[in-house]
Amino acid sequence: MNSTTNLFRCLLGLIVSVGSIEARQVTFKDPLSPRIANYAISVKLDAEKKMISGKEKLTWRNTSKDAIRELQFHLYLNAFKNTETTFMKESGGRSRDIGMPEGGWGWIDVTSMRTADGENLTPRIEFIHPDDDNEKDQTVFRVPLTKPVLPGRTIEVDIEFRALLPRIFARTGYYQNYFFVSQWFPKIGVYESAGQRYATKGQWNCHQYHATGEFYADYGTYDVDMTVPKDYVVGATGVLQRVQDNSDGTKTVFHRAEDVHDFAWTASASFVDMTEQWRHVKIRVLMQPQRVHQAQRYFQAAKATLEYFDKHVGQYPYPNLTIVDPAYGGFGSGGMEYPTLITAGSFWGLGPELKFAELVTEHEFGHQYWYGMVGNNEFEEAWLDEGINSYYEVRIMNETYGDRTSVADLPGFQIGDLENSRMSYTSMRNPKICPVFTNSWEFKQGGYGNLVYQKAAIFMTTLDRLIGRAVMDTVMKTYFNRWKFKHPCSRDFIDVVNEIVPKYHGDRFGKDLNWFFDQVLYGTDVCDYELTRIRNIEIQKPIGVFDRNGKKVTAASRRDTTGSRLFESSVVASRLGEVKMPTSVLVHFDNGEEVWESWDGQSRWVEFKYRRPEKIVWAKVDPDTVLTIDINWMNNSCTTEPAGAPIWKYTVKFLFWLQNILQLAAMIG
Amino acid sequence: MNVVSIFTFALKRATAERRMLVLLYVINVIVAAVLALAFRSVLISGFGFTMATSELMQGLNFNTFQEFMLKHGAEVGVIFSQIGWYALLYIIINTLLAGGILATLREKETRFTVREFFAGCVTYFFRFFRLFLLFGILLILLAVIWMVVLGALFSAVTAGGSSEVPYIVWTVVTVILFFVPLMVLLVIADYAKVGTVLSNTHAMVRAAWRSAKFVFRNFLKVMSLQLLMLLVPIALFIIYVWLDLSIGMTTVTTILVMFVIQQIFILTRVWTRVFFFSGELELYSALQPRR
Structure with missing residues (x-):
């Protein structure tokens, strides 16, 4: 090799390297x-x-x-x-x-x-x-x-x-x-x-x-x-x-x-390449050819999610997002997040009544924030990305597609995303199997998804409802801005909660909210409040012999001749689980009046007593369903007049379908 | 008589047997009501005094449903596990009733009496029961053979596919390919009963064989009539679904209204059974004169 050749090669190398430097687009002038x-x-x-x-x-x-x-x-x-x-x-x-x-x-x-x-x-x-x-x-x-x-x-x-x-x-x-x-x-x-x-x-x-x-x-x-x-x-x-x-x-x-x-x-040789724009973000969808008609669902879900995060958390700084529709036979690659690229999942013929494509797009995009920008250790504290992200998934899905219809909206059968998350946790055979705060690989007996994703999502929803949406948004924005492009741990998140919440609520929740995370994040206990009993006892006139003005007077009738009635009524609410949360009890009387009672939720049970002319008709503990972490909502209410119509409705439905099945079987007979 | 006139005749004939229809309907209600009332007891004990039931009025509230099933799924499971046994019981009851229905339909001029109806039931029960066993075995054989054949075909067509579309298309094709021979088999079973009543034979294997020959020799007419008659229950079902979606069951009044509509629909399903027998009896009589 002679010197001229070497010089030529050096020059060529310089041109190529300069060319590649020039060709390289810098996304961020200042590193993030x-x-x-x-x-x-x-x-x-x-x-x-x-x-x-x-x-x-x-x-x-x-x-x-x-x-x-x-x-x-x-x-x-x-x-x-x-x-x-x-x-x-x-x-x-x-x-x-x-x-x-x-x-x-x-x-x-x-x-x-x-x-x-x-x-x-x-x-x-x-x-x-x-x-x-x-x-x-x-x-x-x-x-x-x-x-x-x-x-x-x-x-x-x-x-x-x-x-x-x-x-x-x-x-x-x-x-x-x-x-x-x-x-x-x-x-x-x-x-x-x-x-x-x-x-x-x-x-x-x-x-x-x-x-x-x-x-x-x-x-x-x-x-x-x-x-x-x-x-x-x-x-x-x-x-x-x-x-x-x-x-x-x-x-x-x-x-x-x-x-x-x-x-x-x-x-892939099969991808159909489609793009749309949302503000500064170019959204690219790589679709399987047989599912091109589903691409709009990805675009719409991605735009709704971008909009939501932009408004409630912070800006998505990257200029693009790629959504990959996995091949048939490659579904194992679906539903996964990578920086600026996510894999979703759709199926030919599956209509928008089942919102799997939307849900997975929303969830995986959410990871651009919780995993992508806020880079927690997913091996050790997966709840910080999966749990927080699932909480946002519930928020966005329910606000975009309806509380009761955001997962499935079929005739006669509807499920919302919060219901879906709750089901995953409350239907666990043993919800105490493990704390959410556990190394991911140490969920040896299962429950990783139920706890890290769903329990975390519902305790975050409980926190949201306890402190209020506006304060929650402030917490999340602060956490995002403080920890983006860093590696926070659970303590860092709790510190932000403890810093923000007292600013808005004073000591309403105590000096900090460690008690909350100690129970739901680090603990395994369950939350279950129950409206145990309603009692209405009419106060009757005493009967018997009484001393009045030195004389013996016999009262024989308990009936009040004035026609007025008075009841000694009471409501008992109980804490069946070990988790203690502040809550309230709503008591409804037969004249339509309602009384709200506060309960710190600490004792095993609490009784509220009334002496009024009205009877209690029904009462509810946690009437606003703040405690989404409560594993049984059915026992949260009690009425003295149970409605027969719903029971009849489902009896009649059952009877009808059974009769149909029998007539179908009759074809063989 | 052509297929359309037989269809029209069967419509009138089935509708004319009002007392028999009521009797068959009552039997259906009684059998179903036993399990439905047990289901109601589970609902009452499960929901107790909670107000969560009110959530169920507007539709199937998933939270309430799921929490109910978590606590009482075992009891509901027991009820649902009984449905299979009830269906089997009802098949046997209908094996009994089929004799009465066909005997009644055969005597066009005679007025319906419960006594003669049950006399017909008893007369043909053991013969029809043997037919039931015979066709039950054939049905199982058909299912096994078809599942093996179609399963192999399905695997061959969908293996290593690059799209889910062939998978879905072949699933639909497979189901259709299963239901066509199933329908033919059930039609042969019906004509075997019709033939038995008309010729008063006791040789059931021969009756089944003769029925098969009849169906295949007159395949076009038999299946035309069958498909034409099938349009009636399909139309009734569409009307029912439309009413259900339009009315819903969200108030006490609509629950009551829908209950009445549902029971009318069940009555039409009972009528459909009589209607099919009536058409089949008429076609068989027309194409295969009584010996």
């Missing part, structure tokens, strides 16, 4: 996040072999005060490697009721790992198992460094990897020509300094891939180019920079994402 973990990845998809191979340059900044002597990485795809991985053992090869297809294994190998100085780290890679004793699990590795990364300094690591994608059943993989590629590249863990979240000393937080629970990573930038067959449509996290056609029948799609903590992409 600390940008600790920054990646530049080139990945090539072999659509025939279902393999990917990639080169990754990681630039990691040590923001702690510690000298970092080792790095820890996730290799999530190894969760699908064999039956011995922690994920496969925990899940039994099933995820969200979808079984692993036969032979659909997946794996990832790091073929080379070097520092920018050229130090070969590959031989030092050592798999570790921070969460269990499973030595066969290869989803986390550590690599010791000869030169520590000093505080404030940066390390660059060049990694080469290749991976076989699994058949889709849990988030990632392929089905025919549909590829959904997530949790796919060697990804550095989070180094938590002493004092950050629960860390008492500086340490890596790098968990294995588990059957329940999700992920945790630092914010940064991602420059990713994906080489795929030319006829494939690609969707990915971040903003499309350019597309380059290659001579080998492939194309390379360049994306850049800023201030995100993950990168996912999808490619």
